[in-house]
């Protein structure tokens with residue numbers, strides 16, 4: 327495989343020749359959006375997806391195009407965005423779609439955005455840990471975050487790229503160096519763990535998953551994924567066997583999908599669903615809705631670690647309140663100690679990548 331920087335440079339050279347700063351619906355057909363009578367995009371939020379041509383990026387773009395809170399949707403990737411943007415732009419929903427290809431168009435993709443969602447980077451293959459992705463994805467996240475600091479320092483950032491336990495600290499360090507770090511606006515997306523936990527717990531309880539709420543705290547990898555089954559809503563009790571098997575399945579849900587996909591990638595469709603659920607919550611918070619609460623991996627003082635996933639209240643300025651973990655039982659307290667040990671090393675690895 328070629329180093330990412332070489333690929334990026336080649337893409338930049340080619341795209342500089344082939345493409346203007348962005349391309350929009352109709353630009354190849356003679357009927358440019360700019361010439362049309364209606365001017366869309368006045369109401370609602372401007373959202374960028376970086377990694378928009380990927381396994382998560384494409385269904386995520388589709389679902390964000392349907393979201394009535396989105397007025398402008400920027401789709402950025404280092405490959406294939408012309409096709410994805412053209413395709414998505416034909417959907418008769420409100421958001422105006424623009425595509426951006428390659429590093430030369432990164433700044434235009436990001437300028438003026440309210441929310442930036444980042445699923446850029448390589449996924450796992452069977453036998454790999456999320457930390458095995460660090461080598462490639464750390465640099466990708468660094469470059470993208472440098473762009474955010476330059477072009478939309480006030481945007482809310484939803485970071486999906488793995489390993490989340492390290493990429494969020496990387497993003498924080500980039501923003502600190504640029505003088506733009508606002509801990510409330512940087513959110514690591516752990517929503518898929520909650521989505522899985524709700525589904526698996528509902529299965530055991532014989533309930534509709536939409537009626538179930540399982541807080542999942544800690545981080546987004548193996549033992550750092552800590553479901554708090556003692557706090558499930560509606561209040562429920564489990565046998566020790568159920569607790570063991572539910573905890574194991576929630577912690578290894580990602581690996582279950584990686585193995586089932588047998589080398590072709592990791593969770594994309596359920597992740598796009600989870601990402602949209604989380605992004606929608608962020609947008610409702612930005613709009614000023616009250617009582618929007620979801621789990622996310624954020625800068626935190628809930629434990630002695632500088633980052634931790636827990637329930638947060640989303641408002642006009644991002645994660646405005648971070649809730650404490652609440653009472654843990656003995657099983658969960660033991661899990662918390664294991665989680666903190668692994669998380670601490672992953673956070674340090676991310677910080678050192680930038681401070682080196």
Ligand SMILES: NC(=O)c1ccc[n+]([C@@H]2O[C@H](COP(=O)([O-])OP(=O)(O)OC[C@H]3O[C@@H](n4cnc5c(N)ncnc54)[C@H](O)[C@@H]3O)[C@@H](O)[C@H]2O)c1
Pocket residue numbers: 334376377378379380381382383402403404405445446447448449450459463466469470485486487488489490515516517518519546591592593594597
């Ligand atoms: N947080 C979570 O819960 C969660 C869940 C699933 C997957 N993930 C992670 O999300 C990432 C993406 O997964 P995927 O299945 O969509 O992978 P994918 O390979 O299908 O897509 C990734 C996309 O990123 C693009 N990309 C690469 N370098 C880029 C750069 N410098 N700038 C912009 N785009 C770039 C690629 O061209 C590709 O289109 C992986 O790291 C994966 O581990 C996280």
Ligand SMILES: O=C(O)C[C@H](O)C(=O)O
Pocket residue numbers: 449450456488518579580581583584592593
């Ligand atoms: O498991 C992976 O590598 C992808 C993602 O983190 C997931 O939880 O599905």
